[in-house]
Amino acid sequence: VLLLFLVAALAGLSRWALAPRRMSAGELAVFAGIPTAAAMLSRYEGWMLALTGTIFVCAVTLRRTRSARQMLIMAAGYAWIPALAVVWWLAYNWGIYGDPLEFMFGPYSASAQQSSISSSGLLPTKGNLGLTLVTFHSSVLGTAGVLLLVLAGAGLLLAAYRWRLQTPGLVLWLTASAYVFAVVSMYLGQTAINNAHSLPSTWWNNRFAMTAMPLFLLAAALAVDAAAGWLTRPNGVRRTAQPVLRIGVAGGFALAALLQLGWWAAGPVDRAPVLAEAAMSAESTRYSTEAARWLADNYDGGGLLVDESARGNAIIPLLGIDISQIYLRASGDRFTQALDNPAAHARWVLLNVEDDGAPVNSGPVDLVDRAFIAHPSARAGYRTVYTSTTHAVLQRIDR
Known part of the structure; x- marks a missing residue:
């Protein structure tokens, strides 16, 4: 549910920022504000998107209009429905538990759960940035695979070179909000992930790596699109050689994908963290x-x-x-x-x-x-x- 509405909200913000026809504040509320609110009510990564999305809307509007008034109008158009979601959630906690911040400090909050886990020595990433990055990206690697991450790395380098902080670049960097939230929450001790590269070595919450997938998938798509564009444009390669080159590159991608799938299939439980965690959970x-x-x-x-x-x-x-x-x-x-x-x-x-x-x-x-x-x-x-x-x-x- 989180990924569905994250991607829907990102699509709405991207359309608003890049489409030739400028959308109104009302359209922005419908196509980006509503899915952002739904993401917020599914998991707290959605709250991070609401924050970074508002900053994104302010930056793009200022770049377009140079008007503080227009910036406030568009930011309010995007943010008012997510703001209502926050108010509803606070009211729910107040009405049911008598404390609007029950979700932060109550017995079922992440803080209470992590306190129990920390006392058992199962939260070593708290305050340790190196171990946080190693643990999280180990889950990402086991979830996405080497091929996707290599393509994503190439796409991120290409975006940094081609766009920097231009509007298309801001769209791509916006997709990193959930990824940043996941890493920061691990570092602050609000989230626990355990896998083969963590301390202790066990399996827990590796599905959280999925929050990084929108960023890596879009970056990989950018790399593939750039490669396809290079292979179809006059670029010094003889016209007669271009079909052979295209077939060779496509075949290389297909072979790499098959090799990766074969490696996973040879030991799916051992090599895919989510499946390893499922097997451990079933046994426990x-x-x-x-x-x-x-x-x-x-x-x-x-x-x-x-x-x-x-x-x-x-x-x-x-x-x-x-x-x-x-x-x-x-x-x-x-x-x-x-x-x-x-x-x-x-x-x-x-x-x-x-x-x-x-x-x-x-x-x-x-x-x-x-x-x-x-x-x-x-x-x-x-x-x-x-x-x-x-x-x-x-x-x-x-x-």
């Missing part, structure tokens, strides 16, 4: 998945109490149980009431019974398990019907 959640499938097969009605936000408990979609029958953190007061008196609400209980002193704390503890430990009398009303290394399922003893 094996027990919770088995517990969820057992419960789905044996569930025969009644309420279910589960803390879906605890580590290892993201299994709600596997249960196949009507969401109205589940008491979970997202249920608000219903969840609190069920914690206080489980037997009056829940016929079934799913617990994460991992030791609190586990070497890696990858998420919040299970509030339901904590409640049952603190009040043994509550567990007396249930019998254990399923156990594994990490999870247990309890069924209420009905008389």
Whole structure:
């Protein structure tokens, strides 16, 4: 969703900046402001685009009109819908949580999550620019491949030489906003990425490298376009040799792409970070998945109490149980009431019974398990019907 609306917003801004017919502030709001707002409400990289997009609109308008008034009109035309998205998000946090900045400092914020990860030694990129760049670009390399990055490097050099800070160049540099945001957030400790080149070496959040793809894809396209243009223009190459040269270059690209795909296919899990992470995630959640499938097969009605936000408990979609029958953190007061008196609400209980002193704390503890430990009398009303290394399922003893 983020990439869809990022690219849509970039297309709108590019059209506004480069089209012969000048678009109005209203058209800019529709074709760039609306997708920017949608990107902002999907992930925070969209907020960076709103900031850099506003600066871009101001720079291009000043270059065109030399009018501060026109600059303010166009900037407002672009930014007012993203600004409404910010206000809506603040109002939502205020209305639901009582704090408009809950998304920044609350228990489910990136700050709270990274604090837990940092205390476990899994956030070494914080304050380390070198390790940040190595870790992030390792994910980019594993996602994009060598061929695309070589072409992108050539395209960026070409853009810097041909356009510098001219308007077409500004369009290309604007696509780097999400890339810059990803690197900066890693350096500041707001984002964690782990792969084969990080410390420690594990797999986590490598999909974040996708935010760099609009920049690298456009830069690579620029390089290919320049090569195609050179091969079709009179440039000192004999006319009879040009078809052979074009076929040779196209064949070289095709061969390089096939070699890269062959290298990936020879070991996709080992050589593609996203697939390696998926395999690790599947293995690490094996027990919770088995517990969820057992419960789905044996569930025969009644309420279910589960803390879906605890580590290892993201299994709600596997249960196949009507969401109205589940008491979970997202249920608000219903969840609190069920914690206080489980037997009056829940016929079934799913617990994460991992030791609190586990070497890696990858998420919040299970509030339901904590409640049952603190009040043994509550567990007396249930019998254990399923156990594994990490999870247990309890069924209420009905008389």
